[in-house]
Amino acid sequence: MVVPRRASDRLRRWAVRIGWPASLLLLWAFMAWRAEPALVELRAEHAALRREHAETAARLETLAQEAANLRRSDQVSRAANIELQQTLAERDEEISALRADVEFYERLVGATGQRRGLSVHAAEFQREAGGSWRYTLTLTQNLNRGAISRGRMRFAVEGVEGGALTTLDWPSLVPAELAPGQEYSFRYFQKLEGSIVLPEGFTPQRVRVTLDAPGGVVEARVPWPTPQGGTP
Template identity: 75%
Template sequence: MSHQRDDDSRFIVVPRRASDRLRRWAVLVGWPLSLLALWAWMAWRAEPALTDLRAEHGELLKVHAEARAELVTARQQVATLSRSEQISRAANLEVQETLAERDEEIAALRADVAFYERLVGATGQRRGLSVHAAEFQPEAGGSWRYTLTLTQNLNRGAISAGRLRFAVEGVAGGALKTVDWDTLRQADKAPGQAYSFRYFQKLEGSIVLPAGFTPQRVRVTLDGGGGPIDATLPWQGGAAP
């Protein structure tokens, strides 16, 4: 029992003083208050600068909005000008193409007028029904477009009428070959092309040449009232289609 009393005598009860409690409360309450007071003081000191920054920020937003509006307007103007330029360029190209076509038509008409004047003029050489020219141009699909010009000025005022046929002479497989009218027209007993004119006439149509055939000459037959007339002309045509 004496041993237990000796152990208990080592623990001493010390009462808590009021000053300790006050000091603890002062720390717990005073520290946040001091921080709040410091923040309020710093905010008060920074308020003029914040006001200026807010004003500058507003001005920057206004300038940005104006610049964005100007950029949108500029882009629209650029798009409009680009479209206008494209339209103008296309219109100019169309006008140039039209002028080129008109120039070609005028040149062809002038050539026809000169030819007609030589044919019917007082100084023109008198000739009966004949083939003045035979021209060929390739078409899409492998066919050829032909234009044959017939003339006569021997009997002025008289009408020359009849039918035209022609054959094409050339080379195929290293040998001479003649392609007749039926083969050219791709029809059995193909009728000749009718003509009827006073001074001259151009006859047009399409023919098909055999594959591997190289044309060299055109042999034309005119079947009129005065008996057939034959004429041989060199092949005049562009490159094969």
Template identity: 55%
Template sequence: MPAPVPSRFRIVPRDAAVRRRGTSLLFLVAWVASLGAVWWAASHTAAPRLAQADAARTQAERELEAVSAELTTLRQRESTLARSDQISRAANAEVQEGLAERDEEIAALRADIAFYERLVGSTSQRKGLSVHVAEFAPEAGGTWRYQIMLTQTMNRGAISQGQMRFIVEGVRAGKLATVQWDELHQQRSAPAQAYSFRYFQQLDGNVMLPPDFTPQRVKVSLHGEDAAVEQALDWKTATAAGGK
């Protein structure tokens, strides 16, 4: 006889199937209940803490904004103070510079007053238009800086006006020579230097001497409406006074 074919179906007792369904349902209910318990626990524990965290974060943000605003204000105040201090320092330096200049002006005025007192004092001898002093000092580049002081005390109420020129006498190539006004200024028809004063006036400027020339004296000529003066001064004396 041929062997019997196995069946695809299996006979299960009804009570066993019911028990399996019940177990599965019980597991499902337990799982749902656990989810509910987890949700309840999260709602009653995590939610309050989350609310507290949000409140703390909001408070921290407010405090941060307040601190940032205060920091900005302090930085602006620091910048303003720094700028004010810079302005104060600059103003103080300017004042100090101005005071120094005024001190120099006062010293110069005092020297002028002392010179004026010696010039027109009651014991001083009255003189007409003359060269009080001539000073020459060498400069870089070969030029000479001159300062010539003119005075007059004969007529104390009059104004002396005119023009001043000078020449320099000396030796060139072993021979006596004279450097004229135009050559001293390296200019043809160089204009004379004008003067106008009541008691004294200082004239200054720059001239150029030839490189092969040895100066010995300077001769100053003054030409005015009512006076013509020519006065010679020793070059060594003039340069010694100019180099002091």
């Protein structure tokens, strides 16, 4: 049996095919129209947040640079302060040394200074980089202020080596050309300087100084100056 299609059925199918997409399109358009104000507001907020983020990042970079500059400035200030403290300490030492020298000169040449003949005022020994010892002997005399004291100086170092008392005489301490002694010539005082080498395992304890002068021989014994040179 053949049943012919009715025109109304065809219209209904076409209405469904066209109406469904059209209704979706109209729904989308309605929703977009309703959401448009909120979307514009969100876009404005997003743009404002981006600007705020950029400003915050720039401010953060500026603060980081300022902090780095402050740290460098603080380091420079600390270094300058340390250097200043060291310089002041050095100047204090120089002033103390100059005051001691002035007092020494006043006692030596002043009218009220004690009169003494040729003598060893001080003996200092300081360790050098190569292992040798730098000595400084200060000789003085103010008994005869018009006279010149001349002669030769020698010294021996007494100490302990291998558990036994040992004396190192002058020729064993200095080069051969200085074996006769170190010359001195002065009116009030003179500092004699030079270097000696002590053998390994030798512990110095005393220094015996001999001054050969036209008027006789002067001998003096001084302890090894530990504060200035220490022991080897």
